[in-house]
Amino acid sequence: MKHPDRPGTPSGEPAPAAPTIASFAELDLPGEVLRTLTALGVREPFPIQAATLPSALAGRDVLGRGRTGSGKTLAFGLPLLARTAGRRAEPKRPLALVLVPTRELAQQVTEALTPYAEALRLRMAAVVGGMSAGRQIAALRDGAEVVVATPGRLHDLIERKACHLGRVRITVLDEADQMCDMGFLPQVTEALDQVHADGQRMLFSATLDRDVDSLVERYLHDPVVHSVDASAGEVATMDHHVLVVHGPDRYAVTTEIAARDGRVLLFLDTKHSVDLLTRHLRASGVHAAALHSGKSQPQRTRTLAQFKNGQVTVLVATNVAARGLHIDDLDLVVNVDPPTDPKDYVHRAGRTARAGESGSVVTLVLSGQRREVSRIMAEAGIEATVTKVRSGEAALSRITGAKAPSGTPLDGGPSARPKNANTPFRGLGTSKDASRGTGGKSRKSGEARKLAEARKAAMVRRGR
Template identity: 40%
Template sequence: MTEFSDLGLSPTTLQAVADTGYTTATPIQAQAIPVALAGQDVLGIAQTGTGKTAAFTLPMVDRLASGRAKARMPRALVIAPTRELADQVAASFEKYAKGTKLSWALLIGGVSFGDQEKKLDRGVDVLIATPGRLLDHFERGKLLMTGVQMMVVDEADRMLDMGFIPDIERIFKLTPPKKQTLFFSATMPPEITRLTKQFLRDPVRIEVARPATTNANITQRLVKVPSSDPKAKRLALRALIEKAGIETGIVFCNRKTEVDIVAKSLKVHGFDAAPIHGDLDQTQRMKTLADFRSGALKILVASDVAARGLDIPAVSHVFNYDVPHHADDYVHRIGRTGRAGRTGEAYMLVTPSDDKGFDKVIKLIGSTPEEEKLDLDYSNAVTVKREGDRDRKRGGRDRGDREERGGRGRRGRSEDAAETPAEVAADAPEALEERPARERRPRRDREPREPRTVAPAPIEAEPRAARPERPERPVRGVQPVRDRDDDDRRVVGFGADIPAFLARPTPGVAKANTDN
């Protein structure tokens, strides 16, 4: 075990670390901090929950302790894929830099530009941001990145999943080429490896564990649900939560609509649960996370927005309500428990329709989790048929059904998530009062009504004044069609019906005819 005092950190930084209660560095911290302090580029790969945030925050505080920031020109830049992760990095920086005069700013979406611009105008040493909001400030002319000395990309593989790689490439081109760059991630796909070769200069590769491996402190189990019906899955989830006796837990779903439905179902059955996903207001998301961190909230129902990088040490259980679309997400999800040397438990609900995704997870982690038996009667767990089921059986596709990509995916109503609040409430019949059937009232005989009489319109006392005729004008060069008194002639081609405008005499033509 390596002590923080052996890593070359300054006394001020060591005191800040001691105030947080940590004395021993994790493997990724022990290997990355000395390299980062020396000014070399770092490519760090480690399991989630092993302290990667402190591995780049502590050397950043030491290296920036001497110097002063300029207006709109940050000296260090930290890029995070999600707002929650960026906010967590900001909290860590504030904690470790409290003994210095370093300033920082958090640039994320969902909050006003005004407050962020005020901080940029005063000048900040460290800028912690998501790619989209960072580029928004740059395009507004409120930010210059030519003074960046140190740049960190956290959860680099998540940047790839969320489609941020073009933004990352643009940000790299806007920063000086001689800066120090640190890449940290739990997995390292080939696309990220190509990116590191393009922008990192002779990086030191630090790999403390095989990529995409799970933490040994986490006990993994699976629960087989015989039906793919969402009502059966919710029944199994509730039974599992009650059996596990959790302190705090996170339930992961693949879709945002499913997050809302599962959270509402748990609330109906008396569980202390709240949803969090990319469609919610940022203020609500931050409040929900704060309640979960403090213990005021027991169960967090989340999409993959909470699967990456969130450091909540007290999480005792993780439940995969849905088998993740990507096997790597399973590693990140269960990594929310068993953090900082603690033990944790992870469960995954598997239905007959999850065979393909489940096989990918097993292939990735290299083992099959132990099966957890639940003595449940699924016979009554049948969801009411909904409109659109017939189209889905024919092979129709839900156009809006896309997995969540950092809030950019659209809100689709999938087959499992197309339930109404009434169907969710049907999970708890004891919470609803049975209403008696509405009796049909006998039809009473109606008396015939008297016919309505309409009064005739009043006759005008005097006829309206005749419309004065327009003065006749001779028309030159026009052949006469008919004389003024030739009203009985019929126009050939219209049959027996003559339009009124043709039957009306034309004063100008008639005058020209009389002149001849």
């Protein structure tokens, strides 16, 4: 489909990529943006920015593929802002739209682009669930040139006639595969059907499965294709380890890893197990905090801020933290519960070794889980080093920096420990086991004895 007033090539012809650039100064960016980049210490473009910016600034549709953490927010954000500068939005009628899957990513994108938007005197509004709809409606009514939104809340405001997309000429889909995985495809297509038909579209996705491919085919016209970054298995600065642990020792291993110097992100499968492990870690003297969908948005925002500034050193999370979040200098991610899907592994791993930094991904497995985990990692293109470890061993410390926790409770003494201290995560008798009848009870009592033995052994190693 050829649009005469849009840059591009006739349908069926390949879209040649624009040449990459070595500095932002080579681009036709507004002076205000260049000065803001300099003031913020952003001197040289990352590869995806160098490759994508010329095409995006020229108004071309862009398809970016690959893992996150490579600087793609500025890759789409700077062209979006530069091409919107000088225009003024009418009430309820934004001019540019960025769709993202989660509130956290919406907040992160908004914060990253705000300095440049302010320099260009563009107004931004975040439209996300879990926060006051009234304030968001007011921001749209006052006029916002750029809206960063999650699909669900945007759909709600469109239904309430609080937002109209007919004047949107630049649309970005960030983490498109996750939006589809989360069931947002109907809301995404609804939005794309309402934006200006001849507008520019930029889509970024780690994978191009059937749903994402359908979006590309239907809504992108002669897109220039760029690779955002290598897959997790191809990142030279990322190390992958599988640590085979003995069941009763898994609890102590996790605690010692959490007590390391430096930050660590621990992934578990359920909100319940996240809360239990977090309480245990804090009772052991570890500055840990929980992040999952059961937390309110203000709680989630505060927790992430504390993790970023170092007040919290251990973030215990479900997959809500697996996509889009950027934490500077995070060099260790631990799958306490092994992921059950190759894409989950890739996205969890993508929280470390970002933007050229180094990092390690550690997956804890019991002997009975090794075959399944090996299959998942092979499908993800990961080659991992396999090591059998026990708590207190040099190998565990060498790989993860693990050490014994202080044992001094952070929240008022022993009462802070979870009532079911033997059930912090899957494999040690989670709520899933408890729901299976008397077998769950016997497992709990057995694991309680094993946990007590593990704690006693840890205390002996610390000389207590």
